[in-house]
Amino acid sequence: MKGSYLGEFQELVLLAILSLEDEAYGVAVQLKIKQVANRDITRGALHSAFTRLEEKQFLSSKFGEATKERGGRRKRIYTVTAEGEGALKEAQIIRDSFKGSVKPSFQHG
Amino acid sequence: MGNSAPPKLFSKLLQWLCVPELLEELEGDLEESFQYYITQKGRWYARYKYAKEVVFLMRPSVIRKINNNSNSIFMISNYGKVAFRNFSKNKNYVIINVLSMSIGLACCIVSYLNYEHNSSFDSQHENITNIYRINYQEQDSDELRTYGVVPLPISRESGNLTQVTDIIQYTEWHGSAKIANDYFEINAGYVSSNFLDHFTFPLIRGSKEVLANRESIIISNKLALRLYDDINVIGLPLVFSHKGNEHTYIIEGILEDFPSNTSFNIDALINRENLALDHPTNDWQNFVTSFLLVDNVPSLPSIIASINNFADANHPIGQDMPKKIYHLDPLVGMANRAQANDVIGPLEESLPWAIEVVPAIISLMILLIACFTFTNTTIASAATRLKEIGIRKVLGGRKNQIAFQFIIESIMVCILAILLAIPLTKLLAAQYNQLMPFLELELIFSNNIGFFSFLIVLVLLAGLMAGSYPALYLSKFQPSKILKGNLKYKSVGRITKSLLTAQFAFAMMTITASVLFVQNAKYQNATDLGFDTDQTIVVRIGNEEDKEQVYHAMHNALVMNPKITHLTGASDHVARKYHQATVFYEGETLDIVGLDVGPGYIETIELNLTEGRDFKEEKASDYIENIIINKLFVKQMGWTDPIGKKLTYQDSIEYFVIGVVEDFHFDDFSSPIQPLWLRLAKPEEYNYLIAKTDKENIESVMAEITMAWQTLFNNEITDIKAPEYPRYKGQIINGIILKVLVFMGSVAAIMSMIGFFSLVSLNIFGRMKEIGVRRVLGSSTTSIIQVINKDYIVILLVGITSGSIASHFLIPMLMNSLWAYHSDGSLMLTILSILIMLVTCMFTVGLRVVNAARTNPTELLKDE
Numbered sequence: 001m002k003g004s005y006l007g008e009f010q011e012l013v014l015l016a017i018l019s020l021e022d023e024a025y026g027v028a029v030q031l032k033i034k035q036v037a038n039r040d041i042t043r044g045a046l047h048s049a050f051t052r053l054e055e056k057q058f059l060s061s062k063f064g065e066a067t068k069e070r071g072g073r074r075k076r077i078y079t080v081t082a083e084g085e086g087a088l089k090e091a092q093i094i095r096d097s098f099k100g101s102v103k104p105s106f107q108h109g
Numbered sequence: 110m111g112n113s114a115p116p117k118l119f120s121k122l123l124q125w126l127c128v129p130e131l132l133e134e135l136e137g138d139l140e141e142s143f144q145y146y147i148t149q150k151g152r153w154y155a156r157y158k159y160a161k162e163v164v165f166l167m168r169p170s171v172i173r174k175i176n177n178n179s180n181s182i183f184m185i186s187n188y189g190k191v192a193f194r195n196f197s198k199n200k201n202y203v204i205i206n207v208l209s210m211s212i213g214l215a216c217c218i219v220s221y222l223n224y225e226h227n228s229s230f231d232s233q234h235e236n237i238t239n240i241y242r243i244n245y246q247e248q249d250s251d252e253l254r255t256y257g258v259v260p261l262p263i264s265r266e267s268g269n270l271t272q273v274t275d276i277i278q279y280t281e282w283h284g285s286a287k288i289a290n291d292y293f294e295i296n297a298g299y300v301s302s303n304f305l306d307h308f309t310f311p312l313i314r315g316s317k318e319v320l321a322n323r324e325s326i327i328i329s330n331k332l333a334l335r336l337y338d339d340i341n342v343i344g345l346p347l348v349f350s351h352k353g354n355e356h357t358y359i360i361e362g363i364l365e366d367f368p369s370n371t372s373f374n375i376d377a378l379i380n381r382e383n384l385a386l387d388h389p390t391n392d393w394q395n396f397v398t399s400f401l402l403v404d405n406v407p408s409l410p411s412i413i414a415s416i417n418n419f420a421d422a423n424h425p426i427g428q429d430m431p432k433k434i435y436h437l438d439p440l441v442g443m444a445n446r447a448q449a450n451d452v453i454g455p456l457e458e459s460l461p462w463a464i465e466v467v468p469a470i471i472s473l474m475i476l477l478i479a480c481f482t483f484t485n486t487t488i489a490s491a492a493t494r495l496k497e498i499g500i501r502k503v504l505g506g507r508k509n510q511i512a513f514q515f516i517i518e519s520i521m522v523c524i525l526a527i528l529l530a531i532p533l534t535k536l537l538a539a540q541y542n543q544l545m546p547f548l549e550l551e552l553i554f555s556n557n558i559g560f561f562s563f564l565i566v567l568v569l570l571a572g573l574m575a576g577s578y579p580a581l582y583l584s585k586f587q588p589s590k591i592l593k594g595n596l597k598y599k600s601v602g603r604i605t606k607s608l609l610t611a612q613f614a615f616a617m618m619t620i621t622a623s624v625l626f627v628q629n630a631k632y633q634n635a636t637d638l639g640f641d642t643d644q645t646i647v648v649r650i651g652n653e654e655d656k657e658q659v660y661h662a663m664h665n666a667l668v669m670n671p672k673i674t675h676l677t678g679a680s681d682h683v684a685r686k687y688h689q690a691t692v693f694y695e696g697e698t699l700d701i702v703g704l705d706v707g708p709g710y711i712e713t714i715e716l717n718l719t720e721g722r723d724f725k726e727e728k729a730s731d732y733i734e735n736i737i738i739n740k741l742f743v744k745q746m747g748w749t750d751p752i753g754k755k756l757t758y759q760d761s762i763e764y765f766v767i768g769v770v771e772d773f774h775f776d777d778f779s780s781p782i783q784p785l786w787l788r789l790a791k792p793e794e795y796n797y798l799i800a801k802t803d804k805e806n807i808e809s810v811m812a813e814i815t816m817a818w819q820t821l822f823n824n825e826i827t828d829i830k831a832p833e834y835p836r837y838k839g840q841i842i843n844g845i846i847l848k849v850l851v852f853m854g855s856v857a858a859i860m861s862m863i864g865f866f867s868l869v870s871l872n873i874f875g876r877m878k879e880i881g882v883r884r885v886l887g888s889s890t891t892s893i894i895q896v897i898n899k900d901y902i903v904i905l906l907v908g909i910t911s912g913s914i915a916s917h918f919l920i921p922m923l924m925n926s927l928w929a930y931h932s933d934g935s936l937m938l939t940i941l942s943i944l945i946m947l948v949t950c951m952f953t954v955g956l957r958v959v960n961a962a963r964t965n966p967t968e969l970l971k972d973e
Contacts, residue, residue, distance in 0.1 A: 026138035027145070043138060044165040047131075051170050066137075069144045073137030 006058075006087045012037060013049045014058065014088055017078050025064065025075040026050075050078065058084030115143045116156050119163040126172050135166065184510070192518045195494075202490060202867055203522060206483045209860045210526035210571075213476030214564060215533035216853065219541055220469040221560055227465045230370045230444035234309045236402065239274075241409070241437040243267060243399045243416065244452065248431045257447065257454025258396035261386075263435065266419045267401055272408035277301050277308070279398040280384055281375060281455040284351025288336050295332060295376040297349060299384040307402055308373075314343055315362025323380050326358035330366045332376040349377070354385050372444050372456040393425055398454060401437065413437055460545075463927055464845065471622070471853045474615040478857060480571035481608040482864030484578070487519055488605055489871035491579030495586070502588040512580035519576030523568050544845055578604065609868065609901075610908040616861035617912030617946060623854030624942055625920045625934045626847050632932035633843065639773020640683060641715040645675075646811055647682065647830045648798040648818070657793035659822075664798070666817040672806040675713040678795035680705035683714065683775050686796065690786075692764075693757040699745060702775060702783050705790040711737070711770065713801050721752045721768030724789045731789045737768040742784035764788075774930075781929040843927075866953050873897065873957050880958070884966040894958045898951055905950050913943050 006014075016032040017024040026043060033039055053059040064075040080088075114120075123136060139162050146155035196203045231237055243259045268276030280299045285292045298304075305317035305327075312327070319325040326347055333340045336347075340363050348357050358379065367373065388394035403409060416435045424433070438446065448458035501511055650659045660678050668676055681687045681704040688703050704710075708726035711718060719740070724731045736756070743751045754766045764786075772782050802810045815829055873880070876897070883893050917939045924931040 026134065027141045030142070042165040043135065043142075043162045044168055044171070047135065047166065048168065048170060067141070069141045070137035071140050073133045073140070075137060076134040 006091050009045075010049050010053055010058075011088065011091055012039075013046065013053065014080055014084055017059070017080055018085075018088075022077070024078045029078075053084070056083075056087075057081060058087055113147070113152065115140055115159045119160045123163050123166065126167065128171060131171060135171070139163070188514055188517050191497075191514060192521055195518060196521075199490060202486050205863055205867060206479075206486060206522055207525045207529060209479035209482060209864070210476070210523065210568060211529035211533050212856060212860070213472070213479035214526065214530035214568065215537045216468075216472035216856070217476050217564055218530070218534045218561070219537045220472040222538065223541070224465045224469050225560075226370050227459050228442075228445065230442075230459050231372055231440055233368065233371070234307075234440065236307050236309070237440050239402055239404055240277075240307065240440040241401050241403055242440065242443060243401065243435060244438045245433040245435045247433050255450050255452045256396075257438070257452045257456060258398050259435065260424075261392045261395045261397055262423060263416060263420060264397050264399040267399060267412070267416055270412055270415055272403065272405060272412050273401045274404050275303055275307065275402040277304055277400040277402070278381060279304070279373075279400070279455075280381070281398075282351045284349055286332075286336065286377070287348040287350065287355075293332075293335060295349070296374060297326075297351070297377040297379055298373065298375040299379050299381045301381050304378060307400070310367070311365045313363050313365050314340060317362070319361035320378060320380055322361065323382050324359055325361035325380065327362035327364055327378040328360055329364045329376050333360075333363050347377075349379070356383060370444075370459070372447075374457045391425075398456065400440070403437075409437060461927065463923060467846065467923065468849050468853070471619055471850070471857075474619060475853060475857055475860065476567070478612045478615050478860050478864070480568070480575075481612040482860065482867070483519075483522070483571060484575040485605050485608050485612075485864065486867045486871060487515075487575040488578050488602075489868055489875070491515070492871065492875040498586065499588040512577065515580035516573065516576035519572040520569065523572035527565055527568060541849075544848060605868075606904055609865070610904050612861055612864060613905060613908030613946075614912035614915070616857040617909050617943070618916045619850075619857035620854045620946075621913045621916035621939060621942060622920050623850045624938060625916065625924075625932075626850050628935065628938065629924060629932045630843055630847050633928075633930070636774075636930065639716065639771055642683065644804055644807065645714065645799055645801045646807070646814060647685070648800070648814060649829075650678075650795060650798055656795055657791075660792045660795045660798060662821050663814075663817060666821060667800060667814065670810070670813060672802050672810050672813075673800050674803070675709060675799075675801035677709040677713050677799050678707040678790075678792060679710050679797050679799060680790040680794040682706075682797045682799070683773070687775055690758065692786075694746060694754070697746075699742070699784060701742065701786055703786045703788065704775065705788045705794060707790060707792070707795060707799075710799070711787070713799055716773060717771035719769050719771055721766070723768060724787075731767075732791060734762075734764055735767045735789070736764045737770060737787040738766055739770050739782075739785045740772045741782055742786065743769055745784050862949065862953070865950060866957075869901070869954050869957050872900075873961050877961060877964075878970060880961045881964075881966040881968075881970040884962060885970070890959055890962040893962050894955045897958050898954050901950070901954060905947055909943055909946050909950075913939050 012033060013029060016029045016036070019036075020028050020032060026046060030041060030043065030046060033041055050059065050061075054061065058081055059078050060081050061076050061078045064077040066072050066074045120136065120139075123139070124132065127135060139159060142162070143155050143159045146158050234240070242257060243263065244255055244257055245259055246253055246255050248254075264276070264278060267273060278301045281296060282299065283294070283296055286295045287293075300320065302321040305312075305320055313330060315327065319327065326349065328336075328342075328347070330340060333342050336342070337345070342360050342363070345360050346357050347360055348355055350356070362378075364378070386392075386395045401412070403412065413436055420433060420435060444457060444459040445462075446452065447454070447456065448461055452458075498511055501514075648663065650656055650663070664676060664678075667673055683704070688705070689700070690703055691698055691700050693699075706724075708724045708731075710716075711723050718737075721737070724735070724737070728735075738751065746754075748754060751766050751769055756764045756766070758764060770787070774780075774782060775785060800810065800814060811829065818829070880893055883896070888896075917934050917936070921931070921934055
């Protein structure tokens with residue numbers, strides 16, 4: 001099941017989308033990741049992540065509203081699918097299962 | 110609150126390259142970010158961020174594929190079909206453009222090969238970077254002259270220096286090779302036995318060790334074929350004689366033919382030990398070409414210093430002997446420096462830089478003219494295809510497909526031109542090789558890939574530029590406007606105008622240059638040289654051991670010949686040999702040149718004696734103390750009455766002036782006339798026998814002289830020159846430059862006229878309606894011609910005049926570097942050529958307009 005493997009960056013993107021609820025679109029995700037993870041990602045890198053996640057069917061998208069700041073262009077709103085949420089949970093479980101075997105200095109509180 | 114727009118360049122780039130389905134989302138996001146950053150971090154940061162984002166968006170998932178058509182094969186064949194239809198409809202334009210560009214390309218390639226050949230002299234030698242020739246410089250008169258030979262003691266001493274790895278010595282002699290009873294004139298090099306160790310001349314028979322053997326001779330492949338028609342000649346004897354010394358050698362090796370860009374122009378190599386020295390008693394009078402092999406570059410200055418120190422300590426002192434200063438001349442570029450600095454020595458020189466550079470520059474201009482014409486005609490011819498574009502758009506053609514059509518057509522023309530250029534280049538190179546008898550240009554693609562790629566890229570770029578202008582510009586138009594015929598297509602835009610101006614400037618430069626050179630050739634040929642050798646035959650006897658005996662024998666054999674009007678001898682001869690000297694008069698010195706001649710010389714070559722008397726054969730004092738000088742000599746001395754004046758030479762010798770001759774060109778046009786004296790020489794000093802006859806008898810007298818020689822001297826061949834022999838080296842060069850320029854000038858003229866004609870035709874086609882309307886409203890044909898001409902007048906004036914003026918000033922500068930005497934470009938001629946060109950162009954326009962203007966206006970105004 002190689003295709004369903006979730007990359008670290010993709011995981012970040014999924015989490016950002018989830019946290020943005022209904023307003024998860026390109027710029028917003030970029031800003032969110034900057035705020036939370038302090039990472040500057042380019043729109044292009046993000047686009048690749050979106051594309052791959054959509055291919056894996058972890059994301060679905062539809063057009064949202066147009067605004068003046070966008071020169072009258074509509075946004076594309078992304079939402080995490082059920083499969084997407086499932087993949088996230090799996091990833092979380094794997095990380096947690098390291099907790100016991102990893103030395104104390106690496107454990108978070 | 111910034112409401113400014115994001116950087117236009119990048120947003121356009123994004124719009125162009127991005128897949129349409131993603132464009133809205135991505136562009137929107139980017140713009141939103143842009144506005145956000147303007148408020149957060151200012152306009153410049155926002156612009157920078159925007160640009161960066163666009164650049165990083167250039168990835169496969171975002172960029173549109175050029176043929177994202179599933180019917181790509183169909184599309185390609187469609188492009189092809191339309192392209193061919195277009196070509197067959199406009200056969201003339203296509204042929205003209207392909208032909209012009211391939212001629213331009215062929216010229217450029219040949220010029221480049223020529224340049225490359227000339228600048229890679231001696232490149233065949235593996236050791237080329239380590240070999241240095243010893244030269245010296247000496248102040249002769251008011252000139253510093255460089256010599257490529259050095260006295261034997263200097264050569265030996267240099268060879269002994271510790272920093273010198275090895276020394277190679279070389280002396281060249283002209284002589285005759287004898288096989289059975291046949292004589293062949295050859296050049297032989299007397300070399301040290303390590304010659305082939307350091308100079309890379311491959312052997313096809315034998316090995317280089319044979320040079321150590323005194324009795325061996327190594328000959329060239331060409332000579333072997335000349336002598337025996339075979340190269341399996343190892344072991345056969347060859348008798349070589351020069352200066353009366355005959356020696357039998359055994360052929361032990363055959364050399365591969367030398368390329369023409371080599372400093373060594375010899376047919377045979379012989380061990381130096383066989384060389385009979387000119388001056389057996391005084392080694393300082395024997396000169397030899399010496400090459401040093403130096404591996405360690407930093408040691409060069411100390412080598413030079415050691416040589417000069419040795420020279421200072423050991424060179425015999427003589428008064429009047431200027432000091433020789435020695436230096437090392439690297440083999441790399443040696444032949445070119447020899448040409449540029451007039452180095453005196455036996456080795457070959459490269460061709461003058463003018464022959465390298467001038468054809469190259471002009472070829473490039475011709476290529477540019479061809480490319481400009483191509484661009485202009487493509488742009489203009491797009492006007493005829495507006496309907497085609499309209500229909501394509503209506504049928505769903507996308508902008509990039511239409512653009513691609515134009516670009517494909519342009520590139521196809523370019524590729525045709527490149528393919529045609531290959532046979533044309535071969536043809537041109539063959540013609541050029543014929544022009545220069547000592548040249549053999551080879552078309553080897555592998556050696557010059559960089560250059561050929563450059564040319565191909567240049568031509569393809571022209572194609573791209575030509576095709577993309579109509580492609581991008583036209584594909585924007587709305588189909589409805591096109592089909593209704595409402596569209597005004599400006600086919601003479603800024604680009605066309607500047608290209609046309611440049612085209613004419615280049616063409617005029619080339620044409621003016623040709624005209625100036627033709628004028629100059631006429632001038633130089635007509636220039637009174639001050640003497641007449643058109644009917645003299647010169648026999649060189651300087652090679653012989655007993656010159657007096659030879660001269661008397663020949664003289665006796667020929668003096669009774671009724672066809673020979675004058676018979677004399679000379680030690681020096683105009684254009685062949687002269688000497689230099691310094692004379693003293695009442696405390697002042699004058700550097701002069703001189704000719705030592707026999708009695709009757711002045712009369713034979715028709716020098717003009719203006720004062721005093723000629724030498725008398727029977728007068729003993731004429732041989733010892735009398736001289737005849739030229740007018741410049743008198744002028745520089747400031748004499749009003751030169752006859753009887755006394756000069757001192759070399760401290761003790763006194764000369765008296767007995768006559769004055771009119772100034773004459775003792776050497777070719779590259780040397781200015783100098784003060785000169787004539788002295789009477791004795792037959793034992795003669796190097797030349799000079800016979801004069803009438804024009805119609807020249808051939809028969811030549812034959813008679815040759816027979817006399819062969820009878821007297823056992824069939825040996827000698828140097829007999831007829832008057833057709835180019836008197837001056839300069840004439841050969843002049844002839845070559847002339848032919849090249851006339852050819853290129855004609856090509857440039859024809860190409861630009863044809864290009865202009867095509868352009869005008871196309872433009873007028875686009876203005877047919879306008880012409881029709883003007884006719885209907887009552888305009889005469891003449892006034893319509895004037896109106897159309899107005900558009901071109903400025904372009905023509907600027908282009909033609911600037912090109913002409915540029916040549917008018919540049920070409921004389923070029924001529925200055927070649928000759929001391931040449932014609933000044935006549936302003937009249939330049940102005941005349943400008944006017945002729947202008948009138949021809951306007952007439953061309955007029956012709957086309959007349960055609961259009963004569964058409965029934967209703968035909969023009971009808972909407973089909």
